[in-house]
């Protein structure tokens with residue numbers, strides 16, 4: 001496959017909820033290997049885009065292609081199988097299970113195995129789950145229950161589960177929301193290191209402009225269901241309109 005072909009290509013996406021235009025003509029190409037940040041005020045339609053690209057919402061018009069193939073109309077599960085992973089604003093871990101158990105379940109799910117947990121904790125699976133946790137620096141909390149983790153560890157563990165499914169594109173909705181300021185950069189550094197080393201392309205919704213400036217290759221600015229600006233962070237974040245309309249009100253927790 002040619003690298004010139006975008007990994008994901010969206011054209012003319014439209015979706016209104018009553019009078020609210022959550023997507024009002026979205027055109028976006030995601031390039032192989034890039035880290036693309038999506039910024040924009042609350043209600044601009046950022047999550048709606050992720051929901052459309054992952055099969056959770058169907059646009060009223062437009063098309064989305066992944067690796068040159070149309071994906072609109074596929075179920076979320078079928079889209080995961082094509083290679084698009086996702087993490088949510090609120091982590092989706094099995095809270096009553098340990099981090100290791102969550103990892104083993106995710107690795108098994110990747111192979112289409114829906115097994116009781118006990119066999120998945122035998123050495124072969126356990127080693128693989130530990131190896132995954134190691135990559136995210138989570139080995140030390142492998143035996144902790146998911147509901148006992150702080151928000152930073154919970155977010156990383158959630159992303160590790162998405163990576164266990166071996167996506168080529170990962171869409172992350174606010175990977176740092178709720179994470180304490182002191183932890184934030186370490187969390188993002190860790191996930192960027194893992195994703196870059198495995199060649200995973202990433203799209204992430206982010207409200208922290210320091211994170212965007214440091215880790216994004218390109219930034220797309222969402223405004224009222226449209227993309228108002230797109231380009232390298234140094235350029236986009238210096239745009240006075242973006243500074244006034246997006247950064248000035250980016251106080252979202």
Ligand SMILES: Nc1ncnc2c1ncn2[C@@H]1O[C@H](COP(=O)(O)OP(=O)(O)OP(=O)(O)O)[C@@H](O)[C@H]1O
Pocket residue numbers: 017020021022040041042043044045046047048049222252
């Ligand atoms: N399922 C839905 N039903 C009705 N309205 C919806 C639905 N999903 C989103 N909306 C509306 O569409 C608009 C865009 O919402 P969306 O969640 O995509 O924004 P966002 O940019 O992700 O905001 P935030 O930063 O607050 O997460 C909002 O006005 C929202 O209330």
